[in-house]
Amino acid sequence: MKKNSKSNERNELKILTKEGKEFEVPAEGSLGLLALGAVGIQAWRKKQREMNYKNPNENVIVEKKVDEKKKAKDNDE
Amino acid sequence: MSKKLAKKVLLIGWDAADWKVIHPLIDSGKMPALEKLINTGVMGNLATLDPPLSPMLWTSIATGKTADKHGILGFTQPDPEGKQIRPVLSTSRKVKAIWNILMQEGYKTNVVGWWPSHPAEPVNGVYVSNFYHKLDKIPLHAPRKFAQDSIHPKRIEKMLMSLRVHPGDLTYAHLLPFVPDAASVDQDKDRRLNSVAKIIAEAATVHAAATWIMENEEWDFMAVYYDAIDHFSHGFMNFHPPRMKGIHKKMFERYKGVTNAGYMFHDMMLERLIELAGPDTTIILISDHGFHSDHLRPRGIPKEPAGPAVQHRPYGIICMNGPHIQRDELIFGSTLLDITPTILTLFGLPVARDMDGKPLIQAFDEPIKLDTIKSWEEVAGECGMHPSDKRQDPWAEQDALDQLIALGYIEPPDENAQKAIDRTVNESKFYLARVFMHSRKMKDALPILEELYENFPEEQRYALRLAQCYVELNRTADAKKIVDETVKKAKKRTPSIDLLYGRLFLAEGNMERAIESLKNAEQANSRLPGLYQHLGQTYLRMERWKDAEQAFIKAISIDRDNSLSHYGIGLAYLRQDKYLEAADEILTAVGLTYFFPSAHYYLGETLVHLGYYDRAAEAFEVCVAQSPGIKKAHLWLVDLYKKHLNKPEKAEEHERFIVEKIKSEEKKHRKRKK
Numbered sequence: 001m002k003k004n005s006k007s008n009e010r011n012e013l014k015i016l017t018k019e020g021k022e023f024e025v026p027a028e029g030s031l032g033l034l035a036l037g038a039v040g041i042q043a044w045r046k047k048q049r050e051m052n053y054k055n056p057n058e059n060v061i062v063e064k065k066v067d068e069k070k071k072a073k074d075n076d077e
Numbered sequence: 078m079s080k081k082l083a084k085k086v087l088l089i090g091w092d093a094a095d096w097k098v099i100h101p102l103i104d105s106g107k108m109p110a111l112e113k114l115i116n117t118g119v120m121g122n123l124a125t126l127d128p129p130l131s132p133m134l135w136t137s138i139a140t141g142k143t144a145d146k147h148g149i150l151g152f153t154q155p156d157p158e159g160k161q162i163r164p165v166l167s168t169s170r171k172v173k174a175i176w177n178i179l180m181q182e183g184y185k186t187n188v189v190g191w192w193p194s195h196p197a198e199p200v201n202g203v204y205v206s207n208f209y210h211k212l213d214k215i216p217l218h219a220p221r222k223f224a225q226d227s228i229h230p231k232r233i234e235k236m237l238m239s240l241r242v243h244p245g246d247l248t249y250a251h252l253l254p255f256v257p258d259a260a261s262v263d264q265d266k267d268r269r270l271n272s273v274a275k276i277i278a279e280a281a282t283v284h285a286a287a288t289w290i291m292e293n294e295e296w297d298f299m300a301v302y303y304d305a306i307d308h309f310s311h312g313f314m315n316f317h318p319p320r321m322k323g324i325h326k327k328m329f330e331r332y333k334g335v336t337n338a339g340y341m342f343h344d345m346m347l348e349r350l351i352e353l354a355g356p357d358t359t360i361i362l363i364s365d366h367g368f369h370s371d372h373l374r375p376r377g378i379p380k381e382p383a384g385p386a387v388q389h390r391p392y393g394i395i396c397m398n399g400p401h402i403q404r405d406e407l408i409f410g411s412t413l414l415d416i417t418p419t420i421l422t423l424f425g426l427p428v429a430r431d432m433d434g435k436p437l438i439q440a441f442d443e444p445i446k447l448d449t450i451k452s453w454e455e456v457a458g459e460c461g462m463h464p465s466d467k468r469q470d471p472w473a474e475q476d477a478l479d480q481l482i483a484l485g486y487i488e489p490p491d492e493n494a495q496k497a498i499d500r501t502v503n504e505s506k507f508y509l510a511r512v513f514m515h516s517r518k519m520k521d522a523l524p525i526l527e528e529l530y531e532n533f534p535e536e537q538r539y540a541l542r543l544a545q546c547y548v549e550l551n552r553t554a555d556a557k558k559i560v561d562e563t564v565k566k567a568k569k570r571t572p573s574i575d576l577l578y579g580r581l582f583l584a585e586g587n588m589e590r591a592i593e594s595l596k597n598a599e600q601a602n603s604r605l606p607g608l609y610q611h612l613g614q615t616y617l618r619m620e621r622w623k624d625a626e627q628a629f630i631k632a633i634s635i636d637r638d639n640s641l642s643h644y645g646i647g648l649a650y651l652r653q654d655k656y657l658e659a660a661d662e663i664l665t666a667v668g669l670t671y672f673f674p675s676a677h678y679y680l681g682e683t684l685v686h687l688g689y690y691d692r693a694a695e696a697f698e699v700c701v702a703q704s705p706g707i708k709k710a711h712l713w714l715v716d717l718y719k720k721h722l723n724k725p726e727k728a729e730e731h732e733r734f735i736v737e738k739i740k741s742e743e744k745k746h747r748k749r750k751k
Contacts, residue, residue: 028248034281035345037288037353038240041281057252058217058245 015043027053079448081425082401082441083359088175088300088420089350090138090191091343092131093307094394095367096122098317098340107341110348111396114360118398119440121408122638124670125366127515128508129389132165134365134413135192135302139174141417141432144512145521147172149193150505152383154471161494162501165193167206168468175417176200176298177460178453182426184297186461187290190283191302196226200461203290204229205237207302210282213275217245233294240285244274251277255338258331272312273335277342280305284346291353298420301350309339310368311385317370336370359399359423365413367392373604373636381538382504392638392669395437403442410671411437422447429453433516503529507539514542519549530559537563544577553584572602576611583615591615604635613645617652625649640669644676651679656686674704681713690721701731708739 015023015036025033025047033040047053102108103115126137126144136149144150148171153162170193176186180201187202188194195206208224215221221241228234252259255273262270280303287301315321316332347362354360367390369375378384395411401423414434421428422436427448438445450456462468506525513522526543533539540563547556560577564570570578575598582591595612598605609632616625626649632642647662663680667673681696694717700710711731718728 026250028250029246030250031254031277031342031345034242034251034277034284035342035349037346037349038285038292039288041240041242041285055246055248057248 015039027051028055079422079425079427079446081423082445083399083423085296085354085358086298086399086420086423087350087354087358087360088298088416089347089360089362090135090300090302091306091362091364091394092135092192092302092304093310093366093368093389094340094343094364095370095390096392096394097367097390098336098370099394102337102340102344107337108344110344110351111362114347114351114362114396114398115405117404118360118396119403119406119408120394120396121411122392122669123363123365123395124410124412125389125391125393126413126512128383128511129366129386129391130383130508131304131307131365132193133508133512136170136174137433138363138365138413138416139176139191139300140170140172141175141414141429141434142172143414143433143516145509145516145518146431146433150508150512151501153501154505155498155501157469157471159498162497164195167194167196167198168463169193169471171468173453173460173462175420176204176300177462178417178421178426178456179298179424181453181456181458181460182424184424185295187294187296187299189287189290189299189301190304191300192304194302195224196463196467197229198461198463199229202296202299203233203294204461205283205286205290209237209286210241210279212241212243212278212282215243217243237286237289240282240289242278242281242285244271244278247274247278254342255335256331257334262331269312269332273309276305276308276312276339279308280342280346284349288349288353291350298424303343303346306339306343306364307368309336310370311388313339314368314370314374314388321374321376323376357400359397359402361416361420362394362396363413363416364393366390367394382500390638397437397440401442402440406440408437408439409668412672503533507542510542510546514546514549519546522546523550534562535566537567541573541577544581548577548580548584551584553581556584557581570597572598572605572608575601576605576608579611579615583611583618588615588619606636608632609635610639610641610645613642613649617645617648620652622649622652626653638669640666640673640676643669644673644679647676647683648679651683651686654686656683659683660687672703674700674707677703678707678710681710685713685717690717693717694722705734706739706742708735711735711739 015025017023025043027047029044033044099108099111103112126134130151132152133144133149136147137143140147148169149165152165154165154169156163176188179186185202186200187204188200189205190207190210192207194204195208197204197206206227209227212221221238221243223238228237249259252270252273256262256270259270264270283301283303291299313332313335315324316329317336318333320326320329351360369388369390375387379387393413395408412434414432415437416434418428418432418434418436422438422445427450428436429450429452431452431454436447506529510522510525513519523546526539526546529536529539530543540559544556544559547553547559560574560581564574575594579591579595579598582594592615595608595615598608599612609628613625613628613632616628626646629642629646629649632639633646636642643662644666647659647666650659650662660680660683663676663683666676667680677696677700681693681700684693684696694714697710697714697717700707701714711734714731715728718724718731
């Protein structure tokens, strides 16, 4: 994958394949997008915003202890 | 000023990356970016330092100096109030890093994620500290706070903060390449998936900052550090094939691909960095140490501070590519102290004589005239270091605080905090002693170890290191006393203690007892590091050449990258008149550890036997360059230059050196002895 513009020019952001075709960014992301760096992350987030994407895996992956602590703190308050 | 070889330099750090893992991946086409970098550049081993602890090592890489000079001594330090411990900080570094020197010389420098690098230093480019990418302690949907002073300059703080990736942002699309059956992992019982997500997210965050800076900011030098390979390795190398004894088959099947996937992810990120750097940039990819991935993986981790370092292998990686760098060549004898001198040389700047490394000139495609300077510390001007009032010596501060507590001026920290502080302070002293021992400054190490042993006689690590130090100083009676006391306290002889007894008896010249102790150690643990080397050395002293050869061959079968073993087997061959084999082994030894005066000496002797007089002279010249006081080498050079190479002026030079320097030193030594 390649990109065709600077990573902070969000509106023009396009990611191209090695063959020069526009890459369809998946809303669930990919390692390839992370490896592209800033431009990949921005494109991924843009796609998620457009699709109003909710990560189905977040509760599996996120550190449970942190959320439990936060919940306990919120209850105390 | 010498010739400038590089326009821009990109220094990439992959903590714990190891050729032993990389080679099979490259061979199967799974790391194409690195493969290309190697094929069009140079590669080699990068010898680490002792202790192999990353914050100390990465600071040595960035300064060209050992830790006794740069001041970073471990993972933690006391806070300025002396009430708790905290991670080591950039403010504790006492000397200039390469980015400070380059800034002073007018080059624009960027630093991302270096360890330690918090708080961010006010350099003339962008500086992102090693606190920037830590997000896992923040709940997923909470505001993503960040550590103050983690980014310089402030104008890009908001931009870079928006690029951070939280582990909870990741989906199975990110995790499946690492753990193909991720969906079946019971997260209540097994939290390893969370650990994989955290490591990926942090690496992606560092990479996002680095790539954004490369795209949007000017730079001449940029250093980027990724810690993920080290984290993948500590977490998952025990699941790496082949399956280790004691690893459950189901767990092995589930996690066996994590480490390789981590390397492949880094290769993908490397491809992007290479693309953004462009062909005019010299790229240096390094690791601070390797990581045991084969039969040398330890079966357990010692329950002691920095215990996991037992998994580290003494050779990291180096790969260089770019203008004026040789193509498709191997380089030998590099250490991580050589990186800063090499970068200075690439920019045509002098190397400081108070640095402990050397420029890797063998990597360059043309001869270079090297300039030196006494010290960069004395060069005045804005260099982007923290102002002196912000810099601190946490160890000196701790002493001052202890004094104030003793005087009753301030309250002591609570008991648990005090224990943690004491442990940190003692460990830092222990690490400093190890740094001195590794630099062969035994006399500097000794008082520190004696103090530690006096205060903590039950701590076997301190006792055994003190005994080793005594052995090195030829104080075998003192060493024996310490080992005897340790055995008495432990009420048993461990293989390590038998090994140490072996060394002691060898030093005393009691060969039979040395062999007996070493054989005891062999019976208890035949894979004990250093065992067969010492056995081989003992046989060499006994002139039992064949037994020595066999012992060193066993040592090599355990670890083929051990330079001392190759050197030992070379000596055994030399004494058996097997000159070609001897030359081969000693060349391997100096290839692994270039700073090895005695190996260069015996290489010279072997080459004389083979009739290669010019190459023998080269070997003896390296020997005396590394250790000028070796008289035998000068005598060989006199002989070679006079009788075989027809260079009487060179012979005279060495004759003069023997008369003026060595003989006067010998005279002084005899006087002192009297």
